Amino acid sequence: MLSYLLRRILLVLPVAFGVSVICFLLVQIAPGDPLTAIMPVDATAEEQAAMRAAYGLDKPLPVQYTIWIGNLVQGDMGKSIATGRPVAGEVFGAVQNSLLLAASAAVIAFPIGIFLGFLAGYFRDTWIDRGVTALSITGVSVPNYWLGIVLVIIFSVNLGWLPSMGAGPGGSQAWEWDWAHMRHLILPAVTLAVVPIGIVARTVRALAGDILTMDFVQALYAKGMSRADVLRHVARNAAATALSVMGLQLGYLLGGSILIETVFNWPGSGFLLSNAIFQRDLPLLQGTILVLALFFVAMNLIVDVVQAAIDPRIQRT
Amino acid sequence: MSATDLYAPTKDKGGPAQPLISVRGLKKYFPVRGGILGRTQAQVQAVDGVSFEVAKGETLGIVGESGCGKSTTAKLLIGLTEKDAGEIVFDGFALGPRLSLKELRKGVQMVFQDSYATLNPRMTIEASVAFGAKVQGLDNPEARARKLMERVGLDPARFAHRYPHELSGGQRQRVNIARALAMSPRLVVLDEAVSALDKSVEAQVLNLLSDLRKEFGLTYIFISHDLNVVRYISDRILVMYLGEVVEIAPVDSIWERQAHPYTRSLFSAMPSMDPDNRTKEPPLAGDPPNPINPPSGCRFHTRCRFASEVCKSKVPVLGGLAVNAGHRVACHLYDAQSGHPKAGQGIPA
């Protein structure tokens, strides 16, 4: 197991390198001057050049990359052009908030998805199955950013039940697990949960359905197991794959929450990213994408390792 | 027009005495990757120094336990798997500069075990049969295909435009045979070609194979694990164990006397067919060992009743029996110089 772990980690390194190159290049393909957005509109060319030099943007690309990666391994992701604050701090704070949101969405989505999927898989080709399938297709088909707006209008503006934006009365830094804060989570988390509910339900349905047609299920009945026992076996068989799908979904939730975070003004990584894009804040853009992508890579790694740990069929050496 | 008209195999070159195919020291190791860096950690010694030859018009049967390298040998013969070492000589020409792979494949064709998997599910029967002829640039491939289909007992009018899943197993195996013959090969390698068929259908296909052999003067290499079938169709039998040839002999000779202890066990493992004389004791214990780390010396020594110290270290060579030089066996018991306590005595009958 240990050597499996090591090998997986080793395999991650080139991917991480590739990710860093892409993140770096991403901002190089960007047209226009990154400093435009933060200079006063009537700043002179000379002032701009000085600023550019101050940010090291006047050096050749490979040099910029080397400097960037060098700083990076020391935990320094540069400073935001727009705010001057260290990117690392900004990104980690935001990723924490996104994680909170993504995890909440996962907490909503996964149990519902699993339950619905199992139900549909077990009652395959019945009206229950069709109902769940319809529900999950609807879930993956709805543009969630639009759903978010609709929910805000209904539950915040018209009914006034839930807040429409923000991470609680005191902002994300004063986050606490009380109702005053958690009610801020509800709408964005629910909105974000809709797609993974659909995906998890479909996955689990297919898994459960497939496993139920396997020979060993007959063998289980043949040795006198009850329905509940058989379902336990099915669940155990589906667990590894389902978990890995859910792990990846968590990654997608984190990386894909940008639209929802903009709609709900949630101070997460997506919100940060959209600010970075509109302010053409390159270091921030780089940093955010890099951290999210690396997080996703790590998530993949964890998923793989967990999958290997719970699924005896996977080669662990 | 008889079916024979369209059958124009490549010209015989070396005359009847020249073996149609001879194989020397054929070797194939498959790497097993693993470890932290995914480097090759071990090798499956699937085929390790196999040599034999097949005379023109002869049928050679190959038997052995699962995983002993029968299919790999077959694929090596036709170049589907690249050999690590060894030489393949087809009618006097070694595969290499003088004989290209494409030419070799014109002379050697193969029928696989799984009749369904070997047919492209998106292709009609006719197209599948005609494909090889088309590739080899033979003229009028469709007509050839139809004639051959007729010859193997499939009415072209009814079957030409069908897809594999619309056929029964026996019919599909006929298609496979027709496809192999479409290129007018001289040697057909049949890898478990009848194993998946029901007994009654198997008999039909075996009849067909015998007919075709006579009609077209084919040479067969027939791989099977059913000794009865091998015996029925073959002239000589080659026994493999863990990638090596342990015994090769004319069928009657081996039926009378299985010289190698492994061959003996294999034969004793056949169900008896006599209710009054059922098998008493399993001739071999356990499963065949893993070809990743085959035992040293004689690879069979771990399961052999007659094994002695030499067998662990010394690799036996294939040598003719005293009674019959055409019956060759790789066992220290038959080699007077081997140093085995019972060297030269053979196994008791």
Added chain:
Amino acid sequence: MTDTITSHDAAATEPAPVAKPQGYWQGVGARLVRDPLTMLCFGVLMLLILAAIFAPWLGLADPYKGSMIARLKAPGTEGYPLGTDEQGRDMLARLIYGGRLTLFIGLMPVVLAFFIGSALGIVAGYVGGMTNTIIMRTVDVFFAFPSVLLAIAISGALGAGIVNSLVSLTVVFIPPITRVAEAVTSGVRALDYIDAARATGASAWTVIRVHVIGNVLSPIFVYATSLTSVCMILAAGLSFLGIGVRPPEPEWGLMLNTLRSAIYVNPWLSALPGVMIFITSLCLNLLSDGLRSAMNVRD
């Protein structure tokens, strides 16, 4: 003589196959036609696509020409069957014209990615070895980005615009298609019929062309169709964020964005583009599902 007849008879008496001879795609088509839901979705999509293509000939109002007086009219207003947008432009016309761009940037990336990804994947899967390693490891790197993130990152970096959206979405969808294509191809490559084809002496290219492509393309295609809905939503999402299509082009995501504040004036109006996106992606999903089951020949 007799032998031949024996085998002949043998074949003749075997059970008659289920249906009269028909091609694979005919079979798929026949199964699709028998699936009402899929056909309905297909119909809706065709309607949308045809309406989008023939929009200029449908006698619609000018989708770009607005009127300040006729702003934000409710659907059903005289002369404006679906109302007007925040600049008094006819919603019906804009929604139909909007289908052009939306469907184009929603579907085109998948189409492009399908060709590029399939080519890469098939080559990687069939050739294997170093080629495979290079292609697939590169793909792995792109896989390290969640798709939404990658699309937004590239679009965000390139800036708004149709071409930029096309580029970024195509880049997003190439890796998954390549991966599936590679997996399917190496699966097919391991099958005996490929060996059988190679055994005839056919060149690699011939084998790929005749035996591989036909068998891998449909699973890749089915997979690609399942991506279209994601792509649609994503493309509209980019416009919604303001890094996709630029105003004043009619595009559903962008319309959703620009009509956001109209939600307080006329909620139905601002819901319309969202409904269009939803219906289209729903149809795409259902069509993909239908196609999947129709292509799944179980015998």
Added chain:
Amino acid sequence: MTKLLDIRNLSVRFSGKRTVHAINDVSLSMEQGETLALLGESGSGKSVTLKTLLGLLPPKRTKIDGSIHVNGVDVLSLKGRALQKYRGGEVSMVFQEPALALDPVYTVGHQIAESVMRHKGVSRENAMSTALDMLDRVRIPSANRRLHNYPHELSGGMRQRVMIALALACRPRLLLADEPTTALDATVQIQILLLLRELQKEFGMGVIFVTHDIGVAVEISERVAVMYAGQIAEEGTTREIIRDGRHPYTQGLLAANLHDVARGARLNAIPGAPPALEERPDSCSFAPRCPRVLQECRAALPPMIEPAPRRRVACLRAEEPVAVE
């Protein structure tokens, strides 16, 4: 003493996309401790017969007529707890592909123990020691270690031994074995056959052994029932079937076995292929392939002729002397 197994006029029909008359009017009985080989080609209904015995067929798409009694218990009427107790307790089964019939994510020990716990109501430790004991009995080397292996870590032969251990762990009265050796090598097959034979003696249970290999049937069973197209074509002791097969189909099978056939001689193949069972047969199903077919064969179902006690042949010409070739 009640019969171990008594099947009367059993018919099984599958509906769905295609209708399949898988079993047609089969009657079969077994005494306690008997071994019966069910012999037949692919699709002749062997597996369906076994599954019907265990009530494993999908209830919605299956229509079952007739009756099945095991030790006097009406199997077809069993439900819920009683059915669970019967499955694995009274009757248990060994499947053809042990690799598929074992749950891949549980250790083999767990899977055996699970069954023991359910039927014997013992603690997990006791169940595990029973499992260990069973693994020993099926001659699995270093059983203690194997107990904690997952199925994929075992070889094919070993897996089949585990299946057998699992099936016998609760001491069933009747063991159903569905081609348990087909997937195995000849050298391993004979080991398993001998093992089963031994265990049958030791446990004294009845065995139904499904196979399409006559040789295997000979090795394992006292009695043989030959099935064709969902019907019993012929039944008798193994000796009777081998030495004196009366049904033309049996004879064909024997010939096709190639035992003692001269090399290169023409094989006496049964032409054609078995019928599709889309309709319930109303004449002899074998007639289209039969070398000795009569006009009457195509007109009506053949009578069941009983030339001796517990010996029957479903053929009009069963009483005729066998034609000399």
Added chain:
Amino acid sequence: QGTLRVGMTAADIPLTTGQTDQGGEGMRFMGYTVYDSLIEWDLTSADKPSVLIPGLATEWSVGDDQLTWTFKLRPDVTFHDGSPFTAEVAVWNFEKLLNDQAEQYDPRQSAQGKSRIPAVASYEAVDDLTLTITTKEPDATLPYQLAWILMSSKANWEAMDKDWEKVAMSPSGTGPWKLETFVPRERAELVPNTEYWDEERIPKLDKMVLMPLPEPNARAAALMSGQVDWIEAPAPDTIPAMEGNGLVISSNAYPHNWTWHLSRLEGSPWNDINVRKAANLAIDREGMMPLLGGLMVPAKGFLPPSSQWFGNPEFDVTYDLEAAKALMQEAGYGPDNRLKVKALISPSGSGQMLPLPMNEYIQQSLSEIWIDVEFMVVEWNQMINLWRAGAADASVDGSQSINFTYFIQDPFTGLIRHLDCNLIAPNGTNWGHYCDDEMQALFEGIKTTFDPEEQNAVLQKTHEKFVNDALFLFVTHDVAPRAMKPSVKGFVQAQNWYQNFSSISIEE
């Protein structure tokens, strides 16, 4: 009493260290709240244009050389950290912006502040409360320039290890508000500075919370669901719904305009005064009202009509299609000889109001007088680049006008920078390459007229020329709408980019 929660349009909390970013909004919420400048705007009245008043400087005068200015500083002013405000600190603050060798030089503040005080050449602390500033050339607009410069605490900077990043988290100014907590991109909480030197302006509120809410609909939803009490710039379409919900909309004219800046390069059709006037007469500005929910002041010139510098131009900017057509014909155009012009516009941008519909409206209006407008639509940040590049740059692709919105609060930003010969792009922001001797003389007059009254007269004359020559296509002025709960009391919206929050209280 009470807490006022404000939804800002900025995407981030403005820079907190002193000189703010985020444009006018930054100065409004983080500048004049936490900090003071030497000279400030009078924000107490809603009825008249705001004028300069003493801030940290109590009086100022220019020497005979017309270059050296002397400032008397307000005594007994202390920073939030308790340290006193002195001339030395003021000098230190100038150094932080202008001297990149100085220890306290902060490129970020400098980027925001340096260009605001182009006139300043040197500065000196004469004594604790006397400061002199020398200009490069005579420049009477210096007080307006200095109104930009905010004074941060030197002592605090030293206490924060001379690290501006740390200062950002707990800054110190002399202003009426203290920054209490600060979460980047989320919120800033300001509390009253009870020690403030101007008792009138000690805030009545307990707390003011600033939240960046760049998305207009998110702002509207936040206000309507009660998460904030006040939002800046509500989207016009949301206003009826807000009013329906009992919310209050506050607005007032202020120095902002929305114009087409015209190219005066050789060959530009806008060089013909008849065309310029015709275009100005062809637009029905009242007709634009519904589009903006009534929240606009139709332009009568470059400055809002209420501006103290508006003057009495002869050319009346109104809607008169007939007159416009006549002028066009005089210029040689007609139904059969239409004029084609190319115009740069952006789909969005700060202060741009609703650029697309408004420009389309203009396009339709101009087509009535045979001017066919072709738009070149570019993204806002690129627009800024094109604006800096000037009309002659290749990147504008021959466009003959650029639609821009201007901050026009003082003589320099309001008038000079757009048309000064010395500021022709790319050296300055005279986009259209306009250069006119008469105008240049007027600009000179503004800089050399040190008496405020007389200076106002010159400014009026200058603006009259702006209008009479129809130097821009004048369209409209924004009215800085903001929406708030009815419980927000005591707010007086000054005619300025900045506002006074001290008078506000929340009614329970």
